[in-house]
Amino acid sequence: MRQFTAIVNPTAGGSTGAAALLQVGRHLREAGAGLETEYSRSLAHAQDLAREAGESGRVVLAVGGDGIAGGIGGALSGTGTLFGLVPAGRGNDFARALELPDDPAALARILLENAPRAVDAVEVESAVHRRTAVLGSVYAGVDALANLHANRARLLRGAASYYAGGLRAVTTWRAADYRVTVDGVEHAHRGYTVVVANSAYYGSGRMIAPGARVDDGLLDVVLIREAPRRLFFALMNELKSGAHIGRPEVRILRGKEITVAADRPVPYGADGEVDAALPVTARVLPGALAVLC
Structure with missing residues (x-):
């Protein structure tokens, strides 16, 4: 027992x-x-x-x-x-x-x-997180700011707090110039966010990376580029089903080690905790955790 x-x-x-x-x-x-x-x-x-x-x-x-x-x-x-x-x-x-x-x-x-299931973890390394590990995702940009607002919410809970936080974050966000390096290959990106996902979900049920699997030994990298705010609000609604990945403003990469940097101190979060700014490196740790699920 x-x-x-x-x-x-x-x-x-x-x-x-x-x-x-x-x-x-x-x-x-x-x-x-x-x-x-x-x-x-x-x-x-x-x-x-x-x-x-x-x-x-x-x-x-x-x-x-x-x-x-x-x-x-x-x-x-x-x-x-x-x-x-x-x-x-x-x-x-x-x-x-x-x-x-x-x-x-x-x-x-x-x-x-x-029986336990072996799932992947994500090693996170930055000036603040000196080789810690998380399970779900690392996200840098407007969603990290939205998460920060949600964490500070007093009257709202669950998905409502994340949605309200997202609205507040988007209205003040200006596009950042990112450098995203995936397994040694650098990609330029100007936009709202970069999400490095081990799990499909973040933000209380939003399916940011529909193809992400917790046991495939890879991380999905979701890049949402600059677009009119009205379009971004529509895209936020599409996160409920994962339909956003069909939009031309969304690009998905996959890899084992991802470094995200930007032209200014863009905030990033990891599994709901937002307390740092870019740059950050995320590495997959294949089968690192034995989970009862």
């Missing part, structure tokens, strides 16, 4: 993290599994707790949104520790990519019974 340590982000989604764990935890305990709960004071603290639990042979559960999922999953990459998710944040995009169920009983069965 698996033994679990759940690490809860007490700020993700308000109080929903503890509530989500309570429901899943009841099913785990009824099945005879052990469950310990730790509350993190910060992302770094959560990562330390995860490493300690993993070294003790326990399954580590990240309870919260994409920030704590990516932070803990990244910290456990390459260690062999079994990793699970209890989605309880604004976006839950990596959980969506893994097709995790909303039903607590169904999620508990996966955590108890399923």
